[in-house]
Amino acid sequence: MSESTAIIEVRPGAAAAPATEAAGATPARLRVFRGEPGSQAHYDEFDVPVEEGMVVLDALHWIQANGAPDLAVRWNCKAAKCGSCGAEVNGKPRLTCKTRLSDFDPAEPIVVEPMRTFPLIRDLVTDVSWNYAVNRSLEPFTPPADVPQSDWRWQQEDIERVQEFRKCIECFLCQDVCHVLRNHETDKPFMGPRFLVRTAGLEMHPIDQADRRRYLKDVGGVGYCNITKCCTEVCPEHIKITDNAIIPLKERVADEFYDPIQWVWRKVRGRPDAPLRTELPMLPSAPAAPVAAARGDGESAAPMAAAEPALPTPPKRASTRPKRPRRRSDAGDETPSEG
Amino acid sequence: MALAPEALDQIESHPVDVLVIGAGGAGIRAAIEAKAAGASVGLVCKSLFGKAHTVMAEGGVAAALGHVDPEDKWQTHFRDTMVGGKLLNNPRMAELHAQESPDRVQELEAWGAVFDRTRDGRILQRPFGGHSHPRLAHVGDRTGLEMIRTLQDRAVALGIDVYMECTITRLITGGGAAGAGRGVVGAFGYWRTTGAPVTFPAKAVVLATGGIGKAYTVTSNSWEYSGDGHALAYSVGADLIDMEFVQFHPTGMVWPPGVRGLLVTEAVRGEGGILRNKDGKRFMWDYLPEDRRGEYAATDEEAAKWVTAQSQGRVTDARRPPELSTRDNVSRAIYTEVREGRGSPHGGVFLDISYLPAEHVRRKLPSMYDQFKELADVDITKGPMEVGPTTHYVMGGVRVDAETGASTVAGLFAAGEVAGGMHGANRLGGNSLSDLLVFGARTGAGAAAHAARTAAQPYLDPVQVRDAARELAAPLERGSGEDPYAIQHDLQDAMQRLVGIFRIERDLQDAIAELAKLKARWPGVAVAGGRIFNPGWNLVFELRNLLVVSEAITRSALQRTESRGAHSRIDHPETDQAGWGGRNSVVRRRGDGTMEVTTTSLPDMPDELRLLLGGAH
Numbered sequence: 001m002s003e004s005t006a007i008i009e010v011r012p013g014a015a016a017a018p019a020t021e022a023a024g025a026t027p028a029r030l031r032v033f034r035g036e037p038g039s040q041a042h043y044d045e046f047d048v049p050v051e052e053g054m055v056v057l058d059a060l061h062w063i064q065a066n067g068a069p070d071l072a073v074r075w076n077c078k079a080a081k082c083g084s085c086g087a088e089v090n091g092k093p094r095l096t097c098k099t100r101l102s103d104f105d106p107a108e109p110i111v112v113e114p115m116r117t118f119p120l121i122r123d124l125v126t127d128v129s130w131n132y133a134v135n136r137s138l139e140p141f142t143p144p145a146d147v148p149q150s151d152w153r154w155q156q157e158d159i160e161r162v163q164e165f166r167k168c169i170e171c172f173l174c175q176d177v178c179h180v181l182r183n184h185e186t187d188k189p190f191m192g193p194r195f196l197v198r199t200a201g202l203e204m205h206p207i208d209q210a211d212r213r214r215y216l217k218d219v220g221g222v223g224y225c226n227i228t229k230c231c232t233e234v235c236p237e238h239i240k241i242t243d244n245a246i247i248p249l250k251e252r253v254a255d256e257f258y259d260p261i262q263w264v265w266r267k268v269r270g271r272p273d274a275p276l277r278t279e280l281p282m283l284p285s286a287p288a289a290p291v292a293a294a295r296g297d298g299e300s301a302a303p304m305a306a307a308e309p310a311l312p313t314p315p316k317r318a319s320t321r322p323k324r325p326r327r328r329s330d331a332g333d334e335t336p337s338e339g
Numbered sequence: 340m341a342l343a344p345e346a347l348d349q350i351e352s353h354p355v356d357v358l359v360i361g362a363g364g365a366g367i368r369a370a371i372e373a374k375a376a377g378a379s380v381g382l383v384c385k386s387l388f389g390k391a392h393t394v395m396a397e398g399g400v401a402a403a404l405g406h407v408d409p410e411d412k413w414q415t416h417f418r419d420t421m422v423g424g425k426l427l428n429n430p431r432m433a434e435l436h437a438q439e440s441p442d443r444v445q446e447l448e449a450w451g452a453v454f455d456r457t458r459d460g461r462i463l464q465r466p467f468g469g470h471s472h473p474r475l476a477h478v479g480d481r482t483g484l485e486m487i488r489t490l491q492d493r494a495v496a497l498g499i500d501v502y503m504e505c506t507i508t509r510l511i512t513g514g515g516a517a518g519a520g521r522g523v524v525g526a527f528g529y530w531r532t533t534g535a536p537v538t539f540p541a542k543a544v545v546l547a548t549g550g551i552g553k554a555y556t557v558t559s560n561s562w563e564y565s566g567d568g569h570a571l572a573y574s575v576g577a578d579l580i581d582m583e584f585v586q587f588h589p590t591g592m593v594w595p596p597g598v599r600g601l602l603v604t605e606a607v608r609g610e611g612g613i614l615r616n617k618d619g620k621r622f623m624w625d626y627l628p629e630d631r632r633g634e635y636a637a638t639d640e641e642a643a644k645w646v647t648a649q650s651q652g653r654v655t656d657a658r659r660p661p662e663l664s665t666r667d668n669v670s671r672a673i674y675t676e677v678r679e680g681r682g683s684p685h686g687g688v689f690l691d692i693s694y695l696p697a698e699h700v701r702r703k704l705p706s707m708y709d710q711f712k713e714l715a716d717v718d719i720t721k722g723p724m725e726v727g728p729t730t731h732y733v734m735g736g737v738r739v740d741a742e743t744g745a746s747t748v749a750g751l752f753a754a755g756e757v758a759g760g761m762h763g764a765n766r767l768g769g770n771s772l773s774d775l776l777v778f779g780a781r782t783g784a785g786a787a788a789h790a791a792r793t794a795a796q797p798y799l800d801p802v803q804v805r806d807a808a809r810e811l812a813a814p815l816e817r818g819s820g821e822d823p824y825a826i827q828h829d830l831q832d833a834m835q836r837l838v839g840i841f842r843i844e845r846d847l848q849d850a851i852a853e854l855a856k857l858k859a860r861w862p863g864v865a866v867a868g869g870r871i872f873n874p875g876w877n878l879v880f881e882l883r884n885l886l887v888v889s890e891a892i893t894r895s896a897l898q899r900t901e902s903r904g905a906h907s908r909i910d911h912p913e914t915d916q917a918g919w920g921g922r923n924s925v926v927r928r929r930g931d932g933t934m935e936v937t938t939t940s941l942p943d944m945p946d947e948l949r950l951l952l953g954g955a956h
Binding site for chain 2: 036051052053054055057058064065069070071072073074075076077078079080081082083084098121122123125127128129132135136140141143149152153154155156159162163166167169170202205208
């Protein structure tokens with residue numbers, strides 16, 4: 001990767017807190033990634049006065065209100081319910097709204113960077129629209145046509161697993177950490193942990209009638225997951241993504257397509273494979289230009305149209321992305337470092 | 340750079356039949372209904388799709404399904420809503436809401452929502468403040484997330500065009516057909532991710548922009564809640580009603596400072612949470628209104644019996660605990676306890692659910708458990724929370740037709756929190772999510788029908804578009820000037836100090852004077868940086884909207900010389916039924932740009948509805 005040659009340029013931020021303001025508590029030093037496509041990225045450093053219980057997002061807001069009003073940060077609820085404020089804090093994908101400053105060594109700067117898997121828009125904001133395109137390719141919830149809703153009866157214990165999957169707040173930290181996506185390891189698309197969780201929530205719904213196994217195998221690329229569990233580790237909702245969603249889906253696919261008895265039985269029955277709503281996409285020959293993609297649709301004229309025929313490949317970071325200083329700790333790693 | 344007139348035709352444009360502004364519960368539901376009616380629909384939101392404030396809703400969605408208590412019918416829901424709203428609700432809206440919310444909730448289940456279940460496998464319902472029966476369908480304490488994800492998935496399945504991270508700054512009006520007046524024919528906005536302008540010519544525009552919480556320092560609302568729809572409607576001459584009624588939710592977090600105001604769901608009290616002051620006294624016994632005391636338990640023992648039955652899903656003859664009084668009342672009680680020196684260390688009171696089995700608490704209130712554990716180092720299964728009032732919801736909003744959501748301006752519709760009338764002087768918990776569904780659907784249908792009657796493809800007046808584009812670019816071009824963050828800080832400080840839970844004429848006059856100064860500073864606002872995802876620049880237009888709604892709230896509060904529901908006047912502590920009963924405040928923009936505040940009479944209530952209220956009116 002050419003990025004490894006980039007030089008870390010650290011500039012003091014415009015708003016270093018005066019020592020008097022931070023009296024009583026050691027200020028936290030934040031080293032924040034700044035940059036946009038087509039520019040040389042750098043880091044700004046800010047000394048932020050610390051209040052009890054303060055989280056990284058509080059510190060970023062303080063920076064915005066005290067000298068860097070244009071610092072780009074995506075956030076909404078500040079309560080870990082909306083999943084907007086994901087970033088990498090000291091190299092780990094985290095929700096900045098629930099990452100406490102007190103969790104870090106005050107002697108070291110806290111490094112805040114955007115999610116690395118997605119194309120950069122600016123500073124800490126990335127273009128996550130690819131995820132929405134993947135979502136559109138999934139077969140929606142399909143209730144039975146012949147059972148009236150008044151007859152639907154499910155016990156609480158029958159839905160607890162599905163409810164676990166539906167806790168997902170779509171922060172995309174699992175997509176960010178997944179090495180298959182992060183390192184663009186495959187020639188064919190991979191839907192990523194978030195959409196395996198969504199698929200599991202549909203497949204295990206007590207009355208859903210659709211069969212998504214061929215999609216999982218041929219379009220979504222469930223086989224690419226080699227169950228390293230990185231996604232489970234970063235999930236702020238504590239969803240057991242690998243154990244409860246991905247492995248059962250892999251088993252369903254294996255039972256359907258790789259079990260010899262099933263294979264013979266299918267041949268005997270002569271049942272055709274269920275038609276696929278989607279087909280295998282071609283890899284885009286060129287990455288989406290970040291500015292156009294940043295619109296939230298990836299295409300200028302047809303924002304989030306539903307009739308997306310194929311699962312797109314995540315746009316690769318390319319020359320339009322600013323050179324990204326690399327941390328020493330993640331050189332050569334496939335997954336973000338633990339440090 | 341200033342936008343030259345010749346560049347106007349290069350502005351990206353997306354003509355649609357129905358433009359929905361805001362993609363929370365009401366906006367998505369409206370879009371779904373309009374799409375189903377055959378309209379082409381554009382759904383615009385300031386955030387990513389699925390992040391709207393609806394995800395923050397926790398406790399549940401109110402609907403008289405009668406699954407837990409078969410006695411619950413739409414008539415009882417109607418009565419509770421009117422009584423909770425101090426009879427200032429639009430009765431037709433309250434009627435439609437009570438009648439249609441069960442179908443709207445069942446519909447969510449048919450679209451894939453997975454609600455908690457009763458023992459016989461149906462949608463479970465929990466009790467809530469002001470509701471006479473267990474009525475709130477819920478998913479633990481993350482009901483809003485379930486609702487928005489279900490609606491989001493449905494919208495995707497229907498192929499609705501979603502324009503994410505796009506801010507609308509102006510509505511565009513047009514001559515319209517003869518007699519139609521200057522109706523709304525589209526909207527102007529910009530992509531937050533690029534800063535590029537965009538227009539949406541539309542036959543009908545639905546406002547579904549939510550509330551105004553960011554006018555206050557302490558609020559449960561996110562940055563998105565800047566009164567955009569209220570201000571947009573006002574700017575084109577639509578009526579706003581009931582703007583003095585701002586709900587202060589009784590229980591927000593008070594510590595640590597970074598999360599002050601963050602919501603602590605009413606479901607904590609619905610599941611049995613007890614409020615105590617620093618002396619350990621269960622103070623809500625002292626604050627129950629005399630005329631409603633009979634609805635509440637008489638003793639700790641009766642309240643405990645109710646909690647036990649409730650946790651086992653049984654119907655009981657015990658009455659509900661005093662903590663389940665309406666929100667306006669509980670907020671005033673907590674505020675008074677703190678002001679009189681009986682508060683907790685961080686300026687709130689204690690809310691305790693730790694006397695129930697830890698496993699039960701974690702199962703019924705999982706987000707609350709995580710929220711306190713991770714943000715405040717408090718284990719709510721082991722000790723009490725500290726809570727205090729937080730700005731939560733505005734009952735007032737765009738004056739709409741109950742059947743269709745049509746505003747008083749042709750082509751402009753509103754649904755959800757931005758619409759007024761449904762909740763009167765005080766909203767019951769759980770009635771917001773059902774409001775979004777019922778009136779989201781009705782307004783989507785109303786807007787689609789309006790679009791179908793509108794033959795002409797809308798044309799956007801280039802002068803208005805040019806002016807909107809200039810206004811958009813100006814803060815970036817001024818070089819130096821007022822800091823939007825500073826103005827916002829001063830605005831929130833003024834509203835928090837002077838137009839809070841308890842109001843008095845002197846404070847309200849001071850607030851009007853301070854708001855005038857802030858308004859005068861706004862045209863000189865300048866921001867650094869460029870157009871790409873620039874939060875300081877984004878704030879400029881939200882600030883403009885907040886200034887409008889703050890003035891509307893303050894002037895309406897000054898006008899209403901009584902106390903009713905969420906509006907408490909220290910100088911007029913009584914409810915003045917003769918003078919103010921059945922009268923709604925109306926705010927409207929005069930031709931010269933100043934704000935006019937008047938009143939109007941509540942629509943008449945038919946006798947069959949009046950009978951349902953029994954002795955309550």
